[in-house]
Amino acid sequence: MVKFNRFTLDNGLRVIVHEDHTTPMAVLNVLYDVGARDEDPGQTGFAHLFEHLMFGGSVNIPQYDEPLQRVGGENNAFTSNDITNYYITLPATNIETAFWLESDRMLSLAFSEKSLEVQRNVVIEEFKQRYLNQPYGDVWLKLRPLVYKKHPYKWATIGKNIKHIEDARIEDVKAFFKKHYNPQNAIMVVGGNITTDQAKQMAEKWFGPIPAGEKYYRNLPQEPAQHEERRETVMAKVPLNDVYIAFHMPGRLDEGYYEIDLISDILSRGHSSRLYRNLVKEKQLFSEIHAYNMGSFDRGMFVIEGKPSENVSIEDAETAIWGELEKLKQQLVPADELTKVKNKTESTLIFSEMSLLDKAMNLAQFELLGDAAMFNHETEKYLAVTAEQIQKQSREIFRKENASTLIYLAEELIEQVS
Amino acid sequence: MKLERTIAPEFKAIDSIELIRPEQISLDNGCKIFCFNSADQDLIRIEWIFNNLRFDPAKPLLNVAVNTMLTEGTSKMSASQIADHIDFYGAFLQVDYGYDHSQVVLYTLNKHLASTLPVIEDLLSDSIFPESELVTFIRNQQQKLQVSLQKNDMVARRKFNKAIYGNTIYGLGAEFDDYKTLHREDMLVHFKQMYQPSNCTILVAGKVDDSAINLLQESFGTNWSNYSVKADITQPELQPASERFYFVEKPDALQSAIRMGLPSINRTHPDFPALQVTNTVLGGYFGSRLMANIREDKGYTYGIGSGASSLNKGGALFIATEVGTDVCKAAVNEIEKEINILKTELVPEHELSLVKNYLLGSLLGSLENIFSHADKFKNIYFSGLDYGYYDVYTEVIKSITANEIMQTANEYLDLDKFYKVIVGKY
Numbered sequence: 097m098v099k100f101n102r103f104t105l106d107n108g109l110r111v112i113v114h115e116d117h118t119t120p121m122a123v124l125n126v127l128y129d130v131g132a133r134d135e136d137p138g139q140t141g142f143a144h145l146f147e148h149l150m151f152g153g154s155v156n157i158p159q160y161d162e163p164l165q166r167v168g169g170e171n172n173a174f175t176s177n178d179i180t181n182y183y184i185t186l187p188a189t190n191i192e193t194a195f196w197l198e199s200d201r202m203l204s205l206a207f208s209e210k211s212l213e214v215q216r217n218v219v220i221e222e223f224k225q226r227y228l229n230q231p232y233g234d235v236w237l238k239l240r241p242l243v244y245k246k247h248p249y250k251w252a253t254i255g256k257n258i259k260h261i262e263d264a265r266i267e268d269v270k271a272f273f274k275k276h277y278n279p280q281n282a283i284m285v286v287g288g289n290i291t292t293d294q295a296k297q298m299a300e301k302w303f304g305p306i307p308a309g310e311k312y313y314r315n316l317p318q319e320p321a322q323h324e325e326r327r328e329t330v331m332a333k334v335p336l337n338d339v340y341i342a343f344h345m346p347g348r349l350d351e352g353y354y355e356i357d358l359i360s361d362i363l364s365r366g367h368s369s370r371l372y373r374n375l376v377k378e379k380q381l382f383s384e385i386h387a388y389n390m391g392s393f394d395r396g397m398f399v400i401e402g403k404p405s406e407n408v409s410i411e412d413a414e415t416a417i418w419g420e421l422e423k424l425k426q427q428l429v430p431a432d433e434l435t436k437v438k439n440k441t442e443s444t445l446i447f448s449e450m451s452l453l454d455k456a457m458n459l460a461q462f463e464l465l466g467d468a469a470m471f472n473h474e475t476e477k478y479l480a481v482t483a484e485q486i487q488k489q490s491r492e493i494f495r496k497e498n499a500s501t502l503i504y505l506a507e508e509l510i511e512q513v514s
Numbered sequence: 515m516k517l518e519r520t521i522a523p524e525f526k527a528i529d530s531i532e533l534i535r536p537e538q539i540s541l542d543n544g545c546k547i548f549c550f551n552s553a554d555q556d557l558i559r560i561e562w563i564f565n566n567l568r569f570d571p572a573k574p575l576l577n578v579a580v581n582t583m584l585t586e587g588t589s590k591m592s593a594s595q596i597a598d599h600i601d602f603y604g605a606f607l608q609v610d611y612g613y614d615h616s617q618v619v620l621y622t623l624n625k626h627l628a629s630t631l632p633v634i635e636d637l638l639s640d641s642i643f644p645e646s647e648l649v650t651f652i653r654n655q656q657q658k659l660q661v662s663l664q665k666n667d668m669v670a671r672r673k674f675n676k677a678i679y680g681n682t683i684y685g686l687g688a689e690f691d692d693y694k695t696l697h698r699e700d701m702l703v704h705f706k707q708m709y710q711p712s713n714c715t716i717l718v719a720g721k722v723d724d725s726a727i728n729l730l731q732e733s734f735g736t737n738w739s740n741y742s743v744k745a746d747i748t749q750p751e752l753q754p755a756s757e758r759f760y761f762v763e764k765p766d767a768l769q770s771a772i773r774m775g776l777p778s779i780n781r782t783h784p785d786f787p788a789l790q791v792t793n794t795v796l797g798g799y800f801g802s803r804l805m806a807n808i809r810e811d812k813g814y815t816y817g818i819g820s821g822a823s824s825l826n827k828g829g830a831l832f833i834a835t836e837v838g839t840d841v842c843k844a845a846v847n848e849i850e851k852e853i854n855i856l857k858t859e860l861v862p863e864h865e866l867s868l869v870k871n872y873l874l875g876s877l878l879g880s881l882e883n884i885f886s887h888a889d890k891f892k893n894i895y896f897s898g899l900d901y902g903y904y905d906v907y908t909e910v911i912k913s914i915t916a917n918e919i920m921q922t923a924n925e926y927l928d929l930d931k932f933y934k935v936i937v938g939k940y
Contacts (some may be wrong), residue, residue, distance in 0.1 A: 118554060121879050156519035158784050166868045169877015170800075185879050192523040217813025224768040225816050231664040301688055305517060333766065335660035367585065367597035377594070383657035403657065414736040432602065439604030443623050446557055450883045486710045513869060 097472055098455050099242045102463075105299060107308040109279035112459050112468050113295040114287040114363050116452055122188035122288030123453050126198050127460040129283070130276035132255075133248040133316060133394065141255020144175040145264055146272055150182065152211030154201035175253050177391045179464065185453060188289035192298055198304035200284065205273055212266055219261050221425040222500040223254050231334040232504060242326050243397055245340045247319035248263055255459040278309025283463050287456040319344070319395050325451040331507050336383070338504040339413050343493045345398040348391060349465060354477050355468045355489040356389055356398060361437040361484075362429060363400070363420065365389040368436070371402070381408050381416050393465070398493060408505055424490035428483040441478045528874035531908060534887040534899060536717075540729070541735035543891045544712035548891065549727070550719040552884035558720035559626060559885055560730070562618045562638060563892075565747040569683040573695050576704045579651070581616035583610050583701070584587045584709075586647040587639040598632055614826045615896065616708075624721050627729055633932055635733040638709050641699045659690060666764060666771035666937040667836055672759045674773040678830055678931050680753025706741045713745040713893075721886040721940045739818065747761050752777065752827055756935075762937040770842040770938025774849065775832030776931045780824040781897045787910035789831070792922045793822045794869050795861055796852060798832055799876075801868070803852045804833065812848070814841045824897065829925060839939040846934070849873065856923040860916035873911050 100114045116437035135142045151160045164171055169186030171320065184194045227233045236252040244250035255261055284303070297323040323345055346352040363371050371385045385402030404413040448454050462470040536548035551647025566577045582876065584608060586593040600607045605622035607630075618638065622630045662668045672687030681686035716734065754777055779786055790798075797804035804818045817833035837845040861869075880886055894903045 119882065121882070125590055151736035162868065163522045165799065165801050165872040166522075168528055168871045168878065170872075170876060170879065187528055187875055188877055189528075190523075190525040190875075193525055196519070196523050203519075207528075214810060214813040217807055218816055221769065221814065221836075224838065228668065229768045229836070231661055266807065301517065306786075333664075335664055336657055366601045368594065368601040373594055373597075376654070377650060380653070383654040393883075397591075403661075405653065405657070436602045436604075440601060443557070443604035443606075443621075445557060447621060450885065452882065465769065 098449060098457055098459065098467060099102055102228075102295060102468065105257045105304055107277065107279040107301050107306055109299070109306075109312075110283045110463060111295070112283070112285045112463060113290070113292045114455060115284065116288050116455075119288055119452055120188055121185055121452065122194070122286070123183060123185045123456045124191065124194040124198055125181065125183045125287070125460050126202070127283045127285075127454040128180045128182075128277060129281045129312070129464060130180055130339045131176050132253040133177050134312075134314065135248060135251075137248070137251075138260070138307050139264070139268060140254070141219070141410060142260070142264065143180055144255070144274060145215065145261055146269065147173050147175045147180050147182075147207065148215040148219055149211060149269060152215060152504065153164060153206035153207055154197075155204040155206060157197065158206065159509050160197060160201065163193060164197060169194065176259045177249055177253055178280060179461070181457060181460065183453060183457065191288075191290055194417050195298045195302040198284070202277060202279065203306050206419060207266055209266060212264065212269060216261055216264060219254075220258055222496065223258055223261065227252075227254055229426070230232065230449055232338055235340060235502070238328065238330065239340055239399075239500070239502050241343055242328055242502060243344065244319050246317045247394060247467045248316055249319070249394065249397070250288060255292045275310070276312055279303065279306050280308055280311045283460045285456040285460045287452050293346065295465050295511065314367070316394070317375040322500075324500050327503075327507060328501070329503040331356045331505050334504050334506050337506070338401070339410060339417070340470065340502040341400045341414070341503070342500045343398045343498050345389060345396050345493050347395050350395070350432070352372065352489045352492065355481050355485045356493065358422065358434075358437050358441070358478060358481055359486060359490060360389050361440060362424070362433060363435065365440060370423075371400070374420060375402070375416050377418065380405055381413055390464050412504075414501070419471050421494040425487065425494060429486050431483070434481075434486070436484055438479055438481075442475050446473050488511060517840045520609065527871055528878050528888060529748065530802075531874075532880070533881070533890055533901060534884070534902060536888070536891055539653050539731070541711065541731065543735060543738060543740055545714045545716060545720060545734055545738070547716040547734075548608070548886045548888075548895075549722040550717070550884050550891070551722040552719070553721050553723075554884075556624045557720065558622060558718065558726060560634075560887070561717040561888075563615050563715045563717065564617065564708055564713050565618055565745065566735050567704060568746045568748050569686070569750060571681050573700055574686050575676055575692050575696055577616060577708075578688070578702060579696050580609045580643070580701050580704050580708065581609050581611040583618060583643050583647065583651055584618060584637050585696070585702060586651070587642055589642055590636055590637045590640065591633070593644075596637065599633050600630060603629050603701060606635075624723070624726065626875055627726055627932055629731050631733050635737060639738055641709070643698050643705070645698055648696065648698055648701075652696060655688075656690055659688060659828055666767060666769065667834070669762055670771040670773040670834070670935045670937045673762065676773070676830065676935060677755045677757070677760060677933045677935070678752075678775070678777050680755060682750050682752055684752065684825060684827065685697065692925045696899045697779060705896065707743055707745050710741045710745065711738050713747065717888050717892065721885045726755055734870075747829055758931075758933050760933075760935045761940050762935075764938050767938035769836045770839050770936055770940060771834075771836050771851070772842065772846060772934075772936055773832060774818075774846075774932050775830055775936040776928070776933060778822065778831040778926055779892065780826070780829040781903070785812070785925070786822075786824065786916060787907045788820050788844060788914055788922045789875065790855070791869065791911060791914050792919050793820055793831065794819070794873060795865070795919065798819050799869075799872055801872075803856075803911055808835070808837075808845055808848050812841070812844075814845050826896075842938065842940050846936075850915060853923070853927050853929060857920065857927060859912045859920075861919050863916070866916055870911050870914075874908065875910070897915055905920055
């Protein structure tokens with residue numbers, strides 16, 4: 097049970113305080129309600145590029161990192177398709193420095209040309225390092241547009257291609273800031289060795305004077321239901337073949353989400369999971385295989401990914417995966433197996449409370465989804481799932497017409513055969 | 515009153531760090547237990563830590579394979595029964611192989627400790643490494659190796675370790691054919707010698723109440739006995755190579771991986787804290803000189819960093835990054851330039867005070883929960899040091915001068931002795 101207090105400033109900034117006096121540290125987490133899904137299709141990768149620019153100095157503070165390191169703090173940020181999240185951890189006695197820094201960059205950035213030029217290059221190198229210069233690194237650049245035809249989830253957070261990043265101009269940066277970075281579009285969580293009164297006083301002092309700005313109303317094209325099986329095969333300089341099968345699934349708040357999250361555990365969590373047990377260990381068809389759900393806010397993606405063993409054909413590998421999915425559709429999950437994945441989920445949630453930062457991030461995300469208190473009701477939602485509901489969701493999503501299959505064929509292997 | 519946003523709020527430097535020290539229990543069979551108690555949550559982490567056995571170049575994978583396959587079956591339980599049992603109780607069982615030690619780690623809620631602990635007792639006393647599981651293990655490891663070898667940073671790390679440590683446990687980078695030297699009989703012998711009470715240290719962190727201690731004493735005191743042969747935990751001396759430059763060409767690379775550095779001192783050396791401060795200035799944090807120059811000024815890379823590692827037989831100082839192939843040479847020049855500046859110019863006062871505060875803050879911040887206190891103990895205990903080390907460490911951070919940093923850089927960052935590995939284009 098994670099206790100918290102909450103208030104809203106006049107300018108619309110929502111603030112949550114989680115007091116934890118067992119630690120000498122504090123965290124300040126600011127979530128902006130903007131992700132890659134909010135980007136213009138002609139300017140993809142912008143939310144993430146912008147996250148980099150948030151460290152390039154703000155209107156009154158030329159250097160973001162330096163003053164924070166000087167008081168013993170650390171920070172980082174991440175961008176997803178749904179949100180952009182910034183966080184600071186520092187000794188609680190110096191928490192005001194975090195308020196000072198975060199409020200100034202919410203007020204306004206410095207918008208320096210030099211910073212834009214450098215961060216464009218850094219992000220281009222990140223693009224190469226993580227997406228292009230790794231075996232299978234470009235999978236999300238290929239799989240997303242196969243799965244999504246309308247919804248902006250069809251591009252990855254890094255962007256559709258490097259050109260969009262190369263073309264970013266300072267006017268675009270300013271417009272993006274104005275549209276998304278203001279108190280009304282943000283949620284702040286203060287956690288650690290601080291009282292709610294102190295947090296409130298500092299929030300009023302540093303964030304109170306920031307103009308409310310314009311509220312951004314999201315109106316994204318929704319993804320229509322899929323009615324045909326999709327498939328793409330790529331030859332690539334990869335050492336092994338690789339199979340990805342992706343299915344549309346309910347969004348984070350939709351009915352069926354918890355069932356499907358448990359299905360991913362049944363299939364692939366730990367060495368007792370079905371895919372590992374049956375396909376890696378017993379039938380030895382794969383050297384590794386995983387199933388996961390992306391946790392997207394809008395209609396999401398359930399992915400199964402496996403590398404077939406040498407001498408196993410792609411057809412046999414796919415047939416074996418579908419065999420496991422058919423079992424979920426035809427037979428109820430045995431009681432013991434369902435208890436097992438529920439127990440695992442319960443203990444994972446308890447262990448996650450060991451980390452102050454994890455707690456702060458979770459509170460922010462649940463507040464954005466509607467109510468921070470939802471964080472404390474996660475376990476019971478998983479525990480309430482029945483075997484019948486799992487079967488129902490399996491039948492719903494594991495259909496060929498709802499599947500997008502992406503195959504990597506290793507060039508070297510092909511050459512050896514021919 | 516107008517809010518003054520251009521001036522930073524006042525702050526306090528970190529004065530002292532409070533570390534939670536363990537209670538020790540010694541069992542009759544030679545096994546030692548260290549307990550870090552915190553009653554905040556009903557959960558517990560238990561680590562069984564073993565010294566690796568002496569490296570055998572003819573059978574290089576024994577240490578890692580035996581550790582990794584501890585979950586693959588005992589006389590009583592198959593691999594799948596072990597997995598079913600642990601997963602059913604929502605527990606997490608990990609095996610971790612390291613350069614000096616290998617370990618088994620259990621995370622569980624206290625209410626399930628009595629159900630999960632017997633499984634660990636069984637695997638530590640009676641693992642049998644079934645032949646069929648070994649065949650699967652080898653096949654899957656060989657496949658994963660093929661993927662790793664396509665990653666430039668991974669290849670650079672392997673080359674670098676091989677160069678500075680030679681044909682030893684630290685220099686080992688498994689090759690495809692090494693897996694052919696793995697045999698079940700050797701693994702059984704290795705297992706019996708290594709995984710015995712007299713070679714084991716148990717670290718327990720979380721809610722360590724009487725009931726937990728009783729369960730541990732029963733499983734790992736009373737029920738667990740030593741093997742007839744003592745564990746041989748000596749290791750061959752390190753053998754740094756005479757060749758100092760390695761270039762692996764990858765014609766299609768978009769980025770080149772750079773890894774450079776040299777063998778160095780470990781935590782037991784009195785200069786180690788000063789070296790850590792020096793390393794931090796160079797490349798040990800986000801505001802470091804390497805990051806400021808090569809990422810934030812030049813935009814050559816997504817990330818660059820340096821590190822000072824500490825192992826039983828010695829340490830290493832190294833710099834690692836991945837950069838655009840067109841700027842690889844320029845990046846190497848800039849790295850060398852930054853090292854030379856550190857050796858010839860005093861670190862300015864404002865930078866030095868920042869690094870000091872940053873290091874003390876991150877030490878405080880690294881003590882997030884009771885597990886972190888156990889981790890801090892591990893650092894000193896396995897280096898043969900006591901808690902006085904942290905007093906010295908914090909004292910050095912507070913008192914070190916720019917002059918001392920320059921001396922440390924000159925002593926430990928000799929570019930003529932640097933090993934340099936480039937994977938990609940150069």
